[in-house]
Amino acid sequence: MPSIELHAAQRDDLETIENLMQFYLYDFSEWLPLKLGGHGFFNFQPLLDYWRNPATRPFLIKADGELAGFVVVDDVVHLPGALYNIGYFFVSRRFRGQGVAKFVVSTLLSQFPGQWQIFHIDANQPARLFWARVMPDLAGGEFTVHQLPVDGNPCTFYRFERSPPSAAPTPVP
Numbered sequence: 001m002p003s004i005e006l007h008a009a010q011r012d013d014l015e016t017i018e019n020l021m022q023f024y025l026y027d028f029s030e031w032l033p034l035k036l037g038g039h040g041f042f043n044f045q046p047l048l049d050y051w052r053n054p055a056t057r058p059f060l061i062k063a064d065g066e067l068a069g070f071v072v073v074d075d076v077v078h079l080p081g082a083l084y085n086i087g088y089f090f091v092s093r094r095f096r097g098q099g100v101a102k103f104v105v106s107t108l109l110s111q112f113p114g115q116w117q118i119f120h121i122d123a124n125q126p127a128r129l130f131w132a133r134v135m136p137d138l139a140g141g142e143f144t145v146h147q148l149p150v151d152g153n154p155c156t157f158y159r160f161e162r163s164p165p166s167a168a169p170t171p172v173p
Helices: 011-028 048-052 100-111 125-138
Strands: 004-008 057-063 066-074 084-091 114-121 144-150 153-162
Touching: 004 100, 011 057, 011 066, 011 084, 057 100, 066 100, 084 100, 100 125, 114 125, 114 144, 125 153
Parallel strands: 084 114
Antiparallel strands: 004 057, 057 066, 066 084, 114 153, 144 153
């Protein structure tokens, strides 16, 4: 597994994330009818209001010191009681299948204890296989699965609670 780092994105990093969003949209064009614009880019409007929301927390992913993707935690939830959602998650193809995505999600769950929802569109077979494989471990075996459409697309939602990390026992002198 490569050396993986998760860095909270700063204001100056938002342009990098929006550039990476083109690759994210390219991947999604396999499952959704996304079209390239006349200049060869996917039509994507900057998410200024989204980035300004205090609950939106973007992160850059580095693997072996290289930029490897991004992930965004937000509060755009579809299931009652959920506090956190992974709004966007992109790992460049070079680093897929090496444990990067699972490490990133595990780190985020530790940083943001509470009620989570994580979902994927059902047409995205790699995401479907990934989440089904890692969810039991990430959620401690206790999660519920829900089927809901988002923007007309069938989606699978996982809902679970992540407890705060327990404090290490204090050694007795």
